[in-house]
Amino acid sequence: MRRTSSTFITLVCAFALTLLAACSETPKPETSEPDTPAGLPEVNLILISPHNTDIQKEYETAYVRHHAETYGERVNFEWRDVGGGASSILSHLRNVYENSDRSGIDIVWGGGDFNFTRMASEGILTPMELADDVVANVPATHGGLTLCDVDRLWCGSAMSGFGIFYNKQLLERLRLDPPTRWEDLGESRFFDLVGLADPTQSGSAAASYAMIVQSEETWEAGWAKLLGIVANTKKFYSGAGDAAEALPSGEALVTTCIDFYGTNRMAKYPETLQYISPRGQTAFNPDPIAILKNPPNPVVAQRFVDYILSYQGQSLWALPIGSNGGPERASLGRQPIRKDVYTQRAGEMLNSIVNPYEAGQTMQLDTGLWNDSYGLLRHLVWAAAVRNVDFMKAAKQRLIDTNFDADRLALFNRLPANVATRDAMAETSRLLDDRKQRDIIVTDWVAFFRDQYEQVAEGTD
Incomplete structure (x- = not known):
């Protein structure tokens, strides 16, 4: 059994939360089974996964065909359903292995690296063979992020980043230039046009806000950038999916989101919606696959992992429907983890796919800052923006009207003393673990920001 540091656990936990909801996108109807030659000997493969039905069916179809052609066997897939997403799967597997050394399942696939790091440390995964x-x-x-476990107990099967998602038709009607950087969303041209999610209700929203902060060199500058963006909000939604769904109708013009929220909705509204990954302003985290301890079908399990991590299997994530090696029924819109797919399939992949290995595309994550700020930002943004949205917007409007007067802007961006510096923020982050302390701190923050916004909005010129 391996021990995992609490620092790394805290970091990957945040990323895992962003994957849970997206893996449960509304499934499409069941599709017919792939054609394979009759009379082949049959083998079984049992999987547990939070991936949506599109992903399950496309990869099942492709792999059944591949296995028949390569090994002369018909694979019967069984997808175990434990009534929930990645958290439910982790709980189920833990319970099973606490009482037995077998789960009756071969493969666990998807849901973020946090759960896989925990499963690896708890001894319920089997080392995999990885081809050269x-x-x-x-x-x-x-x-700054681990893509493959050092002991090969898990390996990323896809990658996920964060970006900007907007209604391009509405943008054109408003005669606005498309946003390409996080800071664009804080400009006055987007005032009252941004739809955002409450970070206390949405893990992916909280992660995107933390990415925005990390895109600046200091904690203080990162907060100022983030506050400028959230002050442009038209409305805060309970979830990142709700914010993304506000775009097709024009209720909001733009939002921030995890990449496959954007790509999945782009596939539904290709003429209306656009997702972009801000170059050099997001990190990409792995979405792993692993073989469980004592699998009932170890040979087939390893061969399935081989396929998922192969050039052929990786291409399926990013290619359009009907293209050579692409999906048959639904574009999956996920970032492959293999480098060679990006170079050899350049120009063939969906427009929303970027090469995270290209120089300057991926931000180097400061893991220390992430661990100190991720949980804290959920409460700080709630106090500064969600709870004070009308006061905040009035202050932002005043800034716009005064051409961002330097004194007003400095007052607007001022942080409470207990988070005014990186060191102070780190100490306060630890205090937030205590619920009573957290309630006191957040209540004080609400009052602090409200008073500050009133001063900005009502001060004389």
């Missing part, structure tokens, strides 16, 4: 071409094309780390 996989090792050559999947780095051990990238942008």
Whole structure:
């Protein structure tokens, strides 16, 4: 059994939360089974996964065909359903392995690296074999994040980043230039046009806000950038999916989101919606696959992992429907983890796919800052923006009217003393673990920001 540091656990936990909801996108109807030659000997593969039905069916179809052609066997897939997403899957597997050394399941796939790191440390995963071409094309780390477990107990099967999602038709009608950087969303041209999610209700929203902060060199500058963006909000939604769904109708013009929220909705409204990954302003985290301890079908399980991590299997994530090697029924819109897919399939992949390995594309994550700020930002943004939205917007309007007067802007961006510096923020982050302390701190923050906004909005010129 391995021990995992609390620092790394805290970091990857935040990323895991962003994957849970997206893996449960509304499924499409069941599709017919792939054609394979009759009379082949049959083998089984049992999987548990929070991936949506589109992903399950496209990869099942592709792999059944691949296995029949390569090994002369018909694979019967069984997808175990435990009534929930990645958290439910983790709980289920823990309970099973607490009482037995077997789960009756071969593969666990998807849901974020946090759960896989925990499963690896708890001894319920089996080391995998990785082909030489996989090792050559999947780095051990990238942008400060682990992509493949050092003991090969899990390996990323796809990657996920964060970006800007907007209604391009509405943008054209408003005669606005498209946003390409996080800071664009804080400009006055987007005032009252941004739809955002409450970070206390949405893990992916909280992660995108933390990415925005990390895109500046200091904590203080990052907060100022983030506050400028949230002050442009038209409305705060309970979830990042709700904010994204506000775009097709024009209720909001733009939002921030995890990449596959954007790409999945782009596939539904290709003429209306656009997702972009701000170059150099997001990290990309892995979405892993692993073989469980004592799998009932170990040979088939390893061969399935081989396929998922192969060039062929990785291409399926990013290619359009009907293209050579692409999905048959639904575009999946996920970032492959293999380097060679990006170089050899350049120009063939969906427009929303970017090459995270290209120089300057991926932000180097400051893991210390992330661990100190991620949980704290959820409460700080709630106090500064969600709870004070009308006061905040009045202050932002005053800034716009006064051409961002330097004194007013400095007052607007001022942080409470207990988070005014990186060191103070780190100490306060630890205090927030205590619920009573948290209630006191957040209540004080609400009052602090309200008073500050009133001064900005009502002060004389």
